[in-house]
Amino acid sequence: MVRAPYRLMECDMTPDGKQNTPPEGVWNEARGVRDSRIVQVGHATINVVSTPSGVAQIPDPHSWPLVSGWTPLASGVHRAKELPGGDIVPPYVERDVDADLREKISNLGDGGGWVLLLGHSATGKTRAAFEAIRAVLPQHRVATPLVSADLAPILDAVTRSGFRCVLWLDDLDESLLGPGGLNENLLTEFRRQHVVVVATMRIQRLKTFAPSGHVGISPSLTQAVRLGARVLEMAEAIEVPRLWSGDELRRAGEHSDERIVDAVAHHGIYGVAEYLAAGPAIWAEWRRAIDVEGQPRGAALVAAAVDLERCGLPGPYHERLITGLHEHYLEAYGGHVLRPEPLPDAWEWAAKRRYGVTSPLLPVSPTHWKVFDYLVDSVERITPSPAVPDVVWDQAVEHATGDQLMNIAVKAAETGTEFSRQIAEAIWRPMVADSLDGALATYNLGVLCMETSRADEGRELFVQAAAAGEPMAAYNLGALHEEDGDKASARKWILQAVQMNYPPAFFSLGFDLEEQGKIEEAEIWYRRGAELGEHRSATNLGKILSSAGRVDEAMPWFILAHEAGDRYAAFNIGLFHHEAGRYERAEHWYRVALERGVAEAAMSLGTLRVRVGDRAGAEEWFTQAADAGVQAAFGSAGTLSAVSGDLGKAEAWFRAGAEHGDLTSIRGMGFLLNDAGRFEDAALWLERGAALDDHVSIDALGQVLHSLGRVDEAIPYLEKAAEMGVASAMFNLGVIYANRRDLAESARWYRMAADSGDAEAAINLADVMFHDGRVASAVWWARRSRVLRAEAG
Numbered sequence: 120m121v122r123a124p125y126r127l128m129e130c131d132m133t134p135d136g137k138q139n140t141p142p143e144g145v146w147n148e149a150r151g152v153r154d155s156r157i158v159q160v161g162h163a164t165i166n167v168v169s170t171p172s173g174v175a176q177i178p179d180p181h182s183w184p185l186v187s188g189w190t191p192l193a194s195g196v197h198r199a200k201e202l203p204g205g206d207i208v209p210p211y212v213e214r215d216v217d218a219d220l221r222e223k224i225s226n227l228g229d230g231g232g233w234v235l236l237l238g239h240s241a242t243g244k245t246r247a248a249f250e251a252i253r254a255v256l257p258q259h260r261v262a263t264p265l266v267s268a269d270l271a272p273i274l275d276a277v278t279r280s281g282f283r284c285v286l287w288l289d290d291l292d293e294s295l296l297g298p299g300g301l302n303e304n305l306l307t308e309f310r311r312q313h314v315v316v317v318a319t320m321r322i323q324r325l326k327t328f329a330p331s332g333h334v335g336i337s338p339s340l341t342q343a344v345r346l347g348a349r350v351l352e353m354a355e356a357i358e359v360p361r362l363w364s365g366d367e368l369r370r371a372g373e374h375s376d377e378r379i380v381d382a383v384a385h386h387g388i389y390g391v392a393e394y395l396a397a398g399p400a401i402w403a404e405w406r407r408a409i410d411v412e413g414q415p416r417g418a419a420l421v422a423a424a425v426d427l428e429r430c431g432l433p434g435p436y437h438e439r440l441i442t443g444l445h446e447h448y449l450e451a452y453g454g455h456v457l458r459p460e461p462l463p464d465a466w467e468w469a470a471k472r473r474y475g476v477t478s479p480l481l482p483v484s485p486t487h488w489k490v491f492d493y494l495v496d497s498v499e500r501i502t503p504s505p506a507v508p509d510v511v512w513d514q515a516v517e518h519a520t521g522d523q524l525m526n527i528a529v530k531a532a533e534t535g536t537e538f539s540r541q542i543a544e545a546i547w548r549p550m551v552a553d554s555l556d557g558a559l560a561t562y563n564l565g566v567l568c569m570e571t572s573r574a575d576e577g578r579e580l581f582v583q584a585a586a587a588g589e590p591m592a593a594y595n596l597g598a599l600h601e602e603d604g605d606k607a608s609a610r611k612w613i614l615q616a617v618q619m620n621y622p623p624a625f626f627s628l629g630f631d632l633e634e635q636g637k638i639e640e641a642e643i644w645y646r647r648g649a650e651l652g653e654h655r656s657a658t659n660l661g662k663i664l665s666s667a668g669r670v671d672e673a674m675p676w677f678i679l680a681h682e683a684g685d686r687y688a689a690f691n692i693g694l695f696h697h698e699a700g701r702y703e704r705a706e707h708w709y710r711v712a713l714e715r716g717v718a719e720a721a722m723s724l725g726t727l728r729v730r731v732g733d734r735a736g737a738e739e740w741f742t743q744a745a746d747a748g749v750q751a752a753f754g755s756a757g758t759l760s761a762v763s764g765d766l767g768k769a770e771a772w773f774r775a776g777a778e779h780g781d782l783t784s785i786r787g788m789g790f791l792l793n794d795a796g797r798f799e800d801a802a803l804w805l806e807r808g809a810a811l812d813d814h815v816s817i818d819a820l821g822q823v824l825h826s827l828g829r830v831d832e833a834i835p836y837l838e839k840a841a842e843m844g845v846a847s848a849m850f851n852l853g854v855i856y857a858n859r860r861d862l863a864e865s866a867r868w869y870r871m872a873a874d875s876g877d878a879e880a881a882i883n884l885a886d887v888m889f890h891d892g893r894v895a896s897a898v899w900w901a902r903r904s905r906v907l908r909a910e911a912g
Contacts (some may be wrong), residue, residue, distance in 0.1 A: 126749060142217035180280040181261060187257040194249040194263075195319075197241055197396035198476040200378050209378045209395060211250050212371045215364050216357050220247060223355050224315060225255040227285075233306060233316035235351070240493040243392030245289055247359055252285055252317055259285045267297030270305060277312050285745065288318035293330075295347035300625075302346040306353065322358075323496060325351070333338065349652065352469065354899060358465040361390045397476040398493040403496065409452050416459040418467035419448035419513060421479040422491040425498055426507045431530035432515040432523060435487035440518055441480075446511050503857060509538045534569055543567060558587035559700055585612070590621035597627065622653035629656060637842060647674055650691060654685035661691060684857070686715035693804065704729055718747035725755060734759060741824045750776065754783025766791065782808060786816050793819070798827050802835075809836065814843040821848060842870070846875040848849045853883060862891045873900070878907035 149491075184193070191208045192198070201207045218237075223234050238244040252259075260282050262273045270286075277284050286309060288294045296303045300659035309316055328348040363371070363386075371383045371391055382391045386399070393399055402670030404774045408418035423444035427436055442462065449459055460468070469480040470488075497506060515527050528546035531539040544567055550560035565580030578599065584592035597605030597612035616624035625648030632641035642663050648656030656678035663674035674695060680688035705727060712720035725740030737759055744752035753776025770791055776784025789805035794796075802823045808816025821837035824830070834855065840848035849872035856865035866887045879902035888897035 126720050132880070157748065164291055178597075180262075180276045180284070183262055183282075183319070185257070186259050186261055186285060187259050188254050189249070189253065190525045191246065191249055192648040194287060196246045196249060197392075199395045200397070200476065204376070208276035209248065209376050210374055212367065212374065212379065212391065214243065214247050214359065215367055216247060216359055218356055221251045221255050223357070224251050224317065227315045228256050228259070229313065231310040231313040231315060231353065233318065233354060235354035235356045236317075236319045236359055237322050237356055238319075239322055239361050241396040241398040242359050242361050242390055242494045244359040246392070248317050248319055252287075252315075256285060256315060259283045261287055263287045263289075264294065267294050267300035270294065270301055274308055274312065274314075276303065277314055284312075284314050285770070286314050286316045288316065290324075291320040292324040292347070294318070295350060300347070301350055303353065305348045306350055316574070318354075318778045321496070323499065329568050346576050352652065361393065363391050369392070376882065388823070393493070396493070397473050397489075398497070401477070401479055401491060402494060402497050409457075413457075414465065414468045414898070415457040416445065416449055416462065416465035417479075419445040419452065419459075419467055420469045421494065423447045424480055425494050426511045427515060428490060428495050429498065429504075429530075430507045430511055430515045430534075431527040435483040436484055436489075437518075438488060438513065441488060444511060445513055449509055451508075460851050462611065495894050506536055507534065507539070514537055514540045516546065516780070525550075534561065536655040540567060540571065544703055545565075546885050558592075560587035561587060562592045562595075567755055581728060590616045590619035590624070592623055593619065594621055594883065597624070620651065622648050622651040624648075625651065626653050626656045626659070627665070630658060633659065633663070638667075649679065652683055653681040654683035654688065658681065658685050658688050658691065661688070662864075665691070665695070674732060678875060681711075686712065686717050686749060690717050690720050690723070693720065697723070697727060702731060716828050718744055718749050721747060722749050722755065724782070725752070729759065734763060745772075745775070748778050748782040750780075751783060752776075753779060753781045754787055757784055759788050761791065766795075777804075777807070782811055782813055782816075785811070786813065786819070789816065789819060789823070793823055795803075798823050802827070814840055814845055817843070818845045818848045824850060825851065825855070841871065843874075844873050846880070848884075849875065850877055850880045853880060853887075857883070858889060862887050866891070871905065873907070875912075878904045878906055878911060881907055 137863055146831060158310035178331075198207045199209050202497060220234065220236070220325055226232075226233070227850035234248075236244040236248050248271075252261075262277070262284055264270055264273055264286075275285065288301070291301075306316065319785070327650060328351050342384060351365060356705060368391070369378050373492045374380065378395060382395050386393070391515070404419055408414040420441055424434070424436055427440070427444070428434060430692035438793035445465075459465070464690035467546035470478050470482060472478045477491055479491050479494060483489055512527075512531060518523065524546050528543040532543035534540075544564065547560040547567070550556045551564070553560065561580050562584035565577045565584060568574070568577035568580060574586035579595070581592040581596050581599075585596060587665075593612045593616040597609045599615065600606075600612060602610035610628075613624050613627050617628065625644050629641045629644035629648060632644060642660060645663065649660050657676045658883075661673040661680065664670070664676065674692070675687045675697070677691045681692060689708050689712035691704045693712060695705075695905070696702075696703035696708060706724060709720040709724045713724070721740050721744035722791045725737045725744060728734070728737035728740060738756060741752045741759065745756060752770050757769045757772030757776060758770060773784040773787040773791060777788055785804060785808045789801045792804060800818060805816045805823060807821050817836050821833045824833035824836065834852070837848045837852050837855075841852060843861045849868050853865050853872060854870035856862075856868060859865075866884060869880045869887060873884055881900050883895040885900035885904065889895075
């Protein structure tokens with residue numbers, strides 16, 4: 120098992136909102152507010168496939184099957200209910216991801232590259248990939264490594280043969296973590312040989328390769344996690360959803376296969392692929408078995424195996440371990456009141472294949488068993504997930520190897536019960552003095568102490584871990600000192616993390632310098648972080664370069680950030696094309712950003728549709744953005760409706776936006792009511808905008824108060840707007856003082872407006888000068904007015 124860090128003080132990252140609509144600026148990745156906790160980056164259990172000793176033997180590539188002759192079962196597709204005649208694979212139902220998936224694979228057919236499908240167990244990701252490969256690359260050969268050590272010999276065989284080849288990696292995590300596993304260099308070599316690499320992975324396994332999973336922890340698996348994360352950053356990833364869309368269900372309904380017909384009719388809250396793989400049926404049968412009329416002992420055996428995997432101990436499990444633990448579950452179900460079946464019958468029930476597909480427990484050897492992973496996924500989808508019993512934690516520790524203990528401790532700490540935290544601490548305490556794992560165990564203990572109200576001890580442990588070379592500990596200390604307001608100590612620790620080449624530390628330094636206005640220094644640190652693959656550094660480096668007009672330099676960094684999984688990078692690439700007038704390309708990248716969770720991209724798509732005159736499309740995107748909580752979308756939708764003449768809809772949008780605190784909406788309500796002649800109501804709304812220091816609202820409020828005859832109330836607002844540089848406020852003040860026969864004050868305000876380029880203010884100033892007897896000055900300002908009009912066109 121991987122030696123994984125428990126938690127990482129990764130400053131909460133949120134967009135700073137400086138520019139969130141095109142074409143005015145670039146998205147900046149910035150730090151949000153830190154809370155008092157250490158922020159956790161969780162880890163999934165890693166199942167490592169042991170590799171036979173010796174050199175892997177790879178068959179002659181001539182014996183590898185052509186894609187056109189490759190079978191679904193050979194690819195790893197789940198069986199379905201068997202029909203008479205032995206048909207165990209139903210017809211394929213087109214999925215919504217197919218077009219994108221097939222285009223990506225087809226584009227890789229000549230030059231090589233790789234695509235990754237993500238999804239939960241039994242969502243149909245393997246079948247979708249199989250069908251895509253078969254559809255677009257029928258004449259390629261398929262190489263399927265049995266263990267990770269097969270990869271290098273496969274590459275050698277492809278190089279020697281020159282065949283066009285697909286490398287098929289179902290359950291990619293096993294190929295990343297095993298000895299000789301897939302890494303960045305190996306993937307590059309496969310691409311150089313024009314090999315198309317297609318892989319699948321369960322979403323739960325993806326957590327294993329989160330940023331904290333590839334920090335220097337010690338043995339070979341640590342390196343595998345780090346390298347695996349870099350491989351995943353290079354992926355063209357596509358997620359296959361659990362639940363089927365309306366279009367997918369419609370297409371499924373067009374099939375006559377009785378299994379598909381049944382799945383469409385009864386899938387309920389499950390995906391059709393889950394139903395076909397018997398996942399929901401086996402899940403339901405397991406849950407029903409906990410009854411007097413059921414199979415309570417068999418259900419208890421399955422529950423024990425499920426929780427062993429959930430607590431971080433990988434299968435397969437010896438039947439003695441499962442048998443010993445199942446009594447605890449049986450007792451919790453009700454014990455002998457349920458009249459449990461004999462143990463042999465229970466094992467028979469747990470191992471019996473359902474619908475010709477699979478069974479709750481799967482035999483690996485005569486004495487060892489794995490659990491149907493769909494059941495594990497389903498338990499973990501329950502909110503909140505049921506707690507793993509204390510006795511299972513004890514047994515997991517007792518049966519774990521040294522390499523597995525760290526991961527069990529991480530799982531126990533993440534679970535967060537009093538007993539599981541005790542388990543974690545009991546594992547980590549003896550490791551502190553370990554030459555291999557001491558720094559990481561010390562760091563993890565520090566995190567645990569911070570989360571159990573032992574902050575002083577936690578800080579001491581971080582200092583000890585940092586001294587032993589754990590960069591996350593130094594980084595955490597920097598964050599903690601910054602919370603304390605001790606900037607000097609914070610910088611010292613962040614610099615120590617930098618010296619240990621910890622990528623987030625480079626970002627932290629760059630961001631601090633950028634906030635201080637030291638842009639050139641910030642660029643240096645962002646660049647160093649970006650070169651280490653820190654996507655936030657790449658995003659902000661691109662932002663700095665783009666803001667300086669160095670767009671050609673910025674784009675490679677935005678692309679790097681995008682390929683590294685930075686969700687804001689796609690937004691910035693879209694903005695780049697938007698500003699250049701390449702609207703189709705901008706729309707593509709905004710959609711990518713939206714798929715990655717950047718709701719503001721919907722706002723930008725609306726703005727883009729306004730640019731091309733598609734008001735209906737713009738309203739749809741603004742509505743989607745508003746539904747996602749983007750405040751500015753309310754004001755934009757309201758303005759769009761007002762321009763279209765639908766004042767009722769405009770008012771509804773503005774009122775909703777005002778409730779969300781959107782300044783444009785607050786201002787919009789004031790303008791709307793003013794245009795309707797409801798000046799008193801307009802003034803109330805504009806006062807809300809003025810309280811937010813909005814110069815437009817302040818100026819408009821002054822005008823409305825003046826219209827109401829409340830001139831003395833209007834003057835302070837107009838003066839404040841004028842101080843903010845609003846020329847119309849300067850002009851209006853000139854009018855007010857002229858009407859009061861205060862020629863000196865009137866001239867002062869008219870001059871300020873004229874100096875701002877207001878031709879009408881200049882001619883009014885000439886009139887004031889003439890009445891004041893200053894004829895020469897009046898003539899000069901009259902001429903100036905003509906010049907300003909000419910310059911304005």
